Structure formats: structure tokens, C-alpha cells
Amino acid sequence: MDAVRILEEELREIIRRREIDPQREPESVRTLIAEAIRDYEARAARGSLPPLADPGAAGSALFDAVAGLGPLQPLLDDPQVEEVWINAPDQVFCARSGRSELTGIVLTEQQVRDLVEQMLKTSGRRLDLSTPFVDAALPDGSRLHVAIPDITRRHWAVNIRKFIARAHRLEDLVHAGSLTVQAARFLDACVDAGMNVLVSGATQAGREQGGFSVALAAIGLTASAHVRP
Numbered sequence: 001m002d003a004v005r006i007l008e009e010e011l012r013e014i015i016r017r018r019e020i021d022p023q024r025e026p027e028s029v030r031t032l033i034a035e036a037i038r039d040y041e042a043r044a045a046r047g048s049l050p051p052l053a054d055p056g057a058a059g060s061a062l063f064d065a066v067a068g069l070g071p072l073q074p075l076l077d078d079p080q081v082e083e084v085w086i087n088a089p090d091q092v093f094c095a096r097s098g099r100s101e102l103t104g105i106v107l108t109e110q111q112v113r114d115l116v117e118q119m120l121k122t123s124g125r126r127l128d129l130s131t132p133f134v135d136a137a138l139p140d141g142s143r144l145h146v147a148i149p150d151i152t153r154r155h156w157a158v159n160i161r162k163f164i165a166r167a168h169r170l171e172d173l174v175h176a177g178s179l180t181v182q183a184a185r186f187l188d189a190c191v192d193a194g195m196n197v198l199v200s201g202a203t204q205a206g207r208e209q210g211g212f213s214v215a216l217a218a219i220g221l222t223a224s225a226h227v228r229p
Contacts, residue, residue, distance in 0.1 A: 002050060007037065011032060011066055014032055026063075030059075033062050037052065037062075071092075075094050081096050081162065082095045086112060086159075089155065090106045092107065109156075116156065120136055132150065133147040134146050140163060143163075145161075146158050170187065
């Protein structure tokens, strides 16, 4: 067992004993991690444990493991990543700036289950044989969809669509090149006139997350009432 794995098990036990909620008390977790690393390095110096190669990287990995979503957390923290999905433990994909790619992340079946359980904790939703698929929202607004066998053929399927608000006004879409000035003025006039507006587009096209719905809401159009994705 490597040093980070040993530290993670020890840290989880400390958090359990002290009844700390990692999601609500992140600074307490960071303090515990720093203390645990110092203690581990002292013990490793006596030759009783494998050495910790990079304490800084270990601290980040430990925080992601106990207070975040482990190996998936760097993807969720990356502003260029719009979507993450797991087709199988060794098939973790992401959409980065509109392009799909296979990541180098390899999980185990149990890790996938543990991550899903952690993601569903705040929503109160459950997933079992009687409810083999679920939709929920993560604390940051991202949307989660999970399906398990027999809905899926073999593995648990997990999809996370991140909430990335890049545009807040029509001017933002013009500056980004998504709209011409003339189109923005026309759309503004349509909203002022109370006309129906239909927003369509493929997955990852930005219909809701940082695209037209956000900008339309900024000029007075209620997305939930008037915009259809």
C-alpha cells in the first residue's frame, strides 16, 4: 500500500472519530491533512512506513478524496471541462471546450459506487434495484444522472453536466462571437415585445449553461417559463 493510501485511511478514521463533515468544514479537513502529513513523515523517517514523495501533491489528493470527488475532482475544478461521464470504471470521459476526450482516470467498481453515494448524499435521492436510475443536482448546480443494471448492460453509468455560467448578458454573447450585434438587437426587441422564443441546440451547445438562457434571463425573459431547451 502506498503512502497516500495509508494516509487516506488514517484521515478518514480521524474524521469519523471527530464527527467532522468534510463538505461543511473544509478548513478543518485541511488542518487535519497538514497535521496527518507531518505525523506521517516523522514516522516514515524512522523507516516504519513508505516515504511520501510529494507532500504538496499528497495534500491535494487527500483533500479531493475526503472532501471532494476523488479522482473526478480535478475535472470538476477545470473551467474548460463542461461534462463528465463514466461508461465503465476504466472509461471516464469528459467534454473539454466542446470536444469529447477519454481521460486517463481508471477507477474500480467500488470507487464508482462510493462516488455516486457521495454525490447523492446532499440530494436525499437513493439508487437501488427498485430505483435503478436517478437525476439529482450537485451543490454547485451541476446536474447528475446515474443508471445501474439492469437499465445499463453491465456497469454503472454516470453523467455530470457542469453548471458553467460564462455569459450573463447579450453583450457577453456578442463579445464571445456567439451573436452578431444585429441578432442581439433583434432578440432584445423580441423579448421586449413579449414574443415566444425557442432555444435549440445539441448537447454542450450552451442552451442552458452559460448560453442563451442565462443571457435571455438577464434581459427579462424567464427561462423556465418561456425558453424550451
